[in-house]
Amino acid sequence: MSVFIRVCRRAGAVLAAAVVAVPLSVVLAAPADAAAPAACTAPTGPYQRQVERALGLAVDGRQSPADCRAIRAYQAEHGIRPAAGYAGPVTYATLQRGGSGCPTDVGRIACVDLDRQLTWIQDGAKRIYGPVAIRSGRAGFETRIGLFKVYYRAQNHVSTLYDVPMPYSQFFDGGIAFHAIDGAISSPPGSHGCVNMRPADAKAYWDLLHTGDEVYVSGHRPGTSGTSGT
Incomplete structure (x- = not known):
């Protein structure tokens, strides 16, 4: 029985050493694209020029990856859904919204x-x-x-x-x-x-x-x- 216990303990020690020997980087590694943001691929919208002008972008009326990212960031900040980077009527109206007169003192x-x-x-x-x-x-x-x-x-x-x-x-x-x-x-x-x-x-x-x-x-x-x- 004592020989069996010593053999089991020795096998356990070898297994533990093998586990410890696994590089920590392998244990913690995540898929390379797990945190990568989705590509911004929205097409040119009907209010592209107006939105570009309002956001201080280069005004050419053509959607670019930089335009898409800037529009998407604005949409996300202002609760516009979906925040896809598309220069549509809701995004343009939000940029032009001021002066609705909606009360701000009633909760x-x-x-x-x-x-x-x-x-x-x-x-x-x-x-x-x-x-x-x-x-x-x-x-x-x-x-x-x-x-x-x-x-x-x-x-x-x-x-x-x-x-x-x-x-x-x-x-x-x-x-x-x-x-x-x-x-x-x-x-x-x-x-x-x-x-x-x-x-x-x-x-x-x-x-x-x-x-x-x-x-x-x-x-x-x-x-x-x-x-x-x-």
């Missing part, structure tokens, strides 16, 4: 800019979500402007007037609500007054807003007259 508030068909949420002057694209009311069903409050929420609401689903509904002005829609936000002619949103954005608003939070709507949708709220 959490959802801001709706009908002129640029954008919305975002801010706490004081700090933006915490967006801006993201919306579709507001068409001519004859304009989304009213003014300061409102979320007064009713229904995650799986169905319109009793139009018999259509309105996921993540948050009502702030009579029958007017933020809610998700299927299909393209930009599709004409517009809503019946509601602020239509992409599903992911409507869900984010559902998670961030609560009953009693304020909503500020300004401007007017191009092609409509616009109406005032209370």
Whole structure:
């Protein structure tokens, strides 16, 4: 028995020495590309020149890898999704956004800019979500402007007037609500007054807003007259 124990101990010592002998660099090594950022490959956008000018880039209207990286960094910093480096309308509108008049002294508030068909949420002057694209009311069903409050929420609401689903509904002005829609936000002619949103954005608003939070709507949708709220 003692001979067996000595043999086992000797074998264990040899195994331990072999493990210790493995270079530490091998143990800690990670795949060479594990931390490498994804290549920025977004194509030239419709607002390429305007965005290049606003970001202080060389203005030639053609996307370059350096342009793509700079635009992507700006998008990531300002909560624009996806932050892919594409010079699209939301990125350009964000660069030009100033002067919406959205209050900064009421805590959490959802801001709706009908002129640029954008919305975002801010706490004081700090933006915490967006801006993201919306579709507001068409001519004859304009989304009213003014300061409102979320007064009713229904995650799986169905319109009793139009018999259509309105996921993540948050009502702030009579029958007017933020809610998700299927299909393209930009599709004409517009809503019946509601602020239509992409599903992911409507869900984010559902998670961030609560009953009693304020909503500020300004401007007017191009092609409509616009109406005032209370």
